Amino acid sequence: MSEKKVVVAVVGATGAVGREMLKILEERDFPFSQLVPLASARSAGNSIEYKGKKIVVKELKEDSFKGIDLALFSAGGSTSEKYAPHAVKAGCVVVDNSSAWRMDKRCPLVVPEVNPEALKNHQGIIANPNCSTIQMVVALKPLHDAAKIKRVIVSTYQAVSGTGQKAITELDTQVRQMFNLQAPDVKVYPYQIAFNCLPQIDVFMPNDYTKEEMKMVDETVKIMNDPNIKVTATAVRVPVFYGHSESLNIETEKKLTSKEARAILSKAPGIQVFDNPSEKMYPMAITAAGENEVFVGRIREDETIANGLNMWVVADNIRKGAALNAVQIAERLLKDNLLKVKDPNAFM
Structure with missing residues (x-):
């Protein structure tokens, strides 16, 4: 990595x-000269x-980004939509974790293990994909390079932390309530999540898929840069x-x-194969x-099709x-000397 230190x-x-x-910036000893934590007025x-x-x-x-080289955003889509353009205007490169x-x-x-070359033409904002998409494409890319993937059918089993701290607290609370023979409080999700699976993540779209499912479809095609890959998804909260x-x-x-896929x-990069059925290893x-x-x-x-894998x-x-994916993007930007905004008005 470059020795240049950034704000x-x-x-x-x-x-x-x-x-x-x-935590990850500290673990990986990211080379900055100054760290500026930003949050809402409440925090x-x-x-x-x-x-x-x-x-x-x-x-x-809006004026928080003067003198800042790189901003990692994780404050929700509406916040990113409002403030990321101001960051770019100030000459700051944004890595945004929202869907905005x-x-x-x-x-x-x-996803740095999949398409780092896409960073070369950034205009100031780089998007971090959806969590469920990231792990899927990391696994898909090496197989796609070897044998060209035509179609993907994915079912997800997603943790409540994907919704945020309120959902973590709600699952914990509901489990305690039910063990004490109390009716569970249901606020975050449409139904109780404790001891249940919800086949809905985010809102339903006109095609009856959820927004989360369509994110996986659309984002995979963009990241893999192959419009011919067909993806269908069912996303479940567990x-x-x-x-x-x-x-x-x-x-x-x-x-x-x-055997070839396993090899x-x-x-x-970024994968650990954990696969030995005879030893119940998965x-x-x-x-x-x-x-x-x-x-x-x-x-x-x-075994139902000629060229299929599960x-x-x-x-x-x-x-x-x-x-981690956001920090890995930041590391790659620094390594490739891409912490530059070509057009400060690109998003204004």
């Missing part, structure tokens, strides 16, 4: 993903800890605190045996919690699915 802001520094970003004045030192959180304003800019043609949608799990069925143009994935949400890698197991051939893919949705 870095974390927008939404007091939220779950913002705190994880700070401003609080402090965060970084390498044993307390840093006061500043209020996020993902399908904007001006903004690359990047009573797990951390870690998204996915069942993938893929069809390829070229035949891949399970390819074992050599791929990845689970608890396997991935707190880890950086995408875990892949249950690799087997689909896989089970698990990752920590707060780390690789959000904070």
Whole structure:
């Protein structure tokens, strides 16, 4: 990595993903000269800890980005829509974790293990993909390079932390209430999540898919840069605190045996193959919690079609699915000397 030190802001520094970003910046010793935590007026004045030192959180304003080189945003779509253009106007490069800019043609949608080349033409805002999409494409890309994927059928089993701290608290509260024979309080989700699975994540679209499902469809095509890949998704919220799990069925143009797929994935960046059925070895949400890698197991051939594979893919949705991926993008921008805004007015 370049030795150049930059001024870095974390927008939404007091939220779950913002705190994880700070933790990962510290773990990976990201080279900055100054760290500026930003949050809403409600959180401003609080402090965060970084390498044993307390840093006061500043209020996020339109003029907060003067002198800042890089901003990692994780404060929701409406916040990103409002403030990211002001950051770019000030000469700051934005890596945004919300859905606000993902399908904007001006903004690359990047997973560093999959399409780092997309960063070269950024105009100031780089989008971090959806958590469930990130772990899926990390597993898909090496197989696509080897055998060209035609179709993906994915079912997700997503942890409540993907909704945020309120959902984590609600699951914890509901479990306690039900063990005490009390009716569970239901506020965050349409129905109770404790001891239940909800086949709805986000709102339903006109085609009866949810917004989360269509994110996986559209984002995969953009990241893989292949409009011919067909994706269909069913996204389910499950009573797990951390870690998204996915069942993938893929069809390829070229035949891949399970042994070949296992060998390819074992050599791929960011992946740990955790797959030995005879020893009951397969990845689970608890396997991935707190880890950086995408875990892949249950690799087997689909016996109903000529060129099909099934896989089970698990990752920590707060780390690789959000904070880590954003920091990895930042590292790549620094390494490739891409922390420059070509047109400050590109998004104004």
